[in-house]
């Protein structure tokens with residue numbers, strides 16, 4: 001009746017609703033069914049619509065975090081004990097209630113109808129509802145078209161992505177240190193979960209993100225663009241990899257053929273500006289056609305003001321073909337860097353296993369030289385995988401490290417030795433050699449740099465031997481997506497098989 005009186009304050013009904021409650025005869029079965037429908041049918045219908053909606057939104061979160069739920073329940077129980085709701089007094093089955101008090105807790109607006117006026121209560125309820133509706137638009141920064149908010153879990157950082165920006169680009173622009181290597185949908189280093197919201201997955205290679213992983217809510221943050229506000233799960237890496245990314249011109253200072261198909265390049269920055277980097281990072285060389293090629297920096301930061309690159313000739317390759325056939329000392333290159341989050345985690349005291357394949361030795365070289373320079377005394381073992389002995393294009397170097405440093409061990413592993421090679425050393429795939437040598441990897445860190453196949457071949461068996469997932473650091477020397485843009489783009493080819 002109170003509701004009817006309140007609704008009657010609106011000028012929308014031709015006759016007062018409250019009339020329906022005045023005589024006993026008007027509260028008939030039909031009217032009672034109508035009230036039941038309004039009280040039960042409408043909420044059930046709304047519930048069904050909400051349910052269908054949440055089923056269609058991927059990863060919809062409908063419950064508050066567990067800790068909030070627990071505290072809510074506990075505080076409700078505590079409140080009910082401290083201040084029980086006794087608006088109707090204690091239940092008495094022997095008497096019929098003739099006076100029903102309005103409950104200030106559940107129906108707080110109803111008593112106001114009689115102390116104020118129905119019109120004022122409408123103004124109050126309308127104002128409060130309007131305020132809550134406007135709340136998301138109040139106070140926040142003004143958004144441009146196509147801008148979305150990205151919140152990271154567990155760190156809880158929030159950044160704004162510009163129209164067309166990937167999750168990684170937006171995060172890096174705001175100084176968040178998300179892991180990445182190729183920035184091209186090829187290596188999988190930037191993979192993370194989209195917990196809430198929708199994304200455009202972009203162009204990527206299926207080996208970097210399988211359909212099953214996508215089904216589970218994963219995306220490659222270097223390719224995925226937000227289509228709504230997002231909550232993503234990712235593990236930000238520590239600060240040590242954070243140097244500003246610059247686009248700079250370099251002069252080719254030195255070119256040295258280390259093997260039939262490996263060129264060692266030394267690039268000196270043009271002008272006074274230097275490129276600061278952390279050992280293990282890489283640069284992307286800009287080509288005339290607007291594409292880029294990535295190369296690991298093969299020296300440690302302390303060594304010189306030059307960047308060393310180890311470039312392996314790829315058959316039919318645009319840039320590597322240029323390096324081997326046309327490039328001359330004195331040529332100028334444009335490159336951007338430092339890039340990537342593959343670097344030594346110096347804060348740990350765990351023994352280190354380096355696994356490198358082919359030119360993946362370059363970034364490992366930089367890391368080992370840095371580790372030796374700072375006097376890191378953790379045991380370090382380098383497994384270098386190759387097909388034939390000539391592929392160990394700088395074998396003397398790790399042999400010297402082994403001779404000069406007690407905590408360093410070098411194990412070259414050949415996958416395809418021929419009798420004429422006279423190879424006396426280890427054979428097989430490089431990750432298999434590691435598995436043979438270690439009973440357990442519980443207390444190790446593994447740094448893998450080489451072809452995607454090599455890096456992935458080691459992942460599952462190393463974890464099976466107890467290597468914690470977050471102690472496997474990988475840098476995949478992958479083929480860029482611009483070369484094979486289809487989602488099914490193949491990653492492997494003859495030249496990519498380093499071990």
Ligand SMILES: Cc1cc2nc3c(=O)[nH]c(=O)nc-3n(C[C@H](O)[C@H](O)[C@H](O)COP(=O)(O)OP(=O)(O)OC[C@H]3O[C@@H](n4cnc5c(N)ncnc54)[C@H](O)[C@@H]3O)c2cc1C
Nearest residue numbers: 182293294295296310311312317318319320359478495496
């Ligand atoms: C993070 C990162 C670090 C890298 N570091 C190094 C490094 O230190 N030294 C190095 O030599 N390379 C490295 N690469 C690979 C490098 O970026 C180029 O992809 C490679 O040198 C080929 O360039 P290209 O222009 O000669 O060949 P493209 O003209 O780009 O390709 C020509 C053909 O070769 C195939 N191809 C391209 N790249 C490869 C490859 N790596 N393996 C097998 N087939 C390929 C392509 O599918 C294409 O069919 C790295 C890649 C990444 C993502």
Ligand code: FES
Nearest residue numbers: 181183187188222
């Ligand atoms: S950084 Fe995203 S796939 Fe390599």
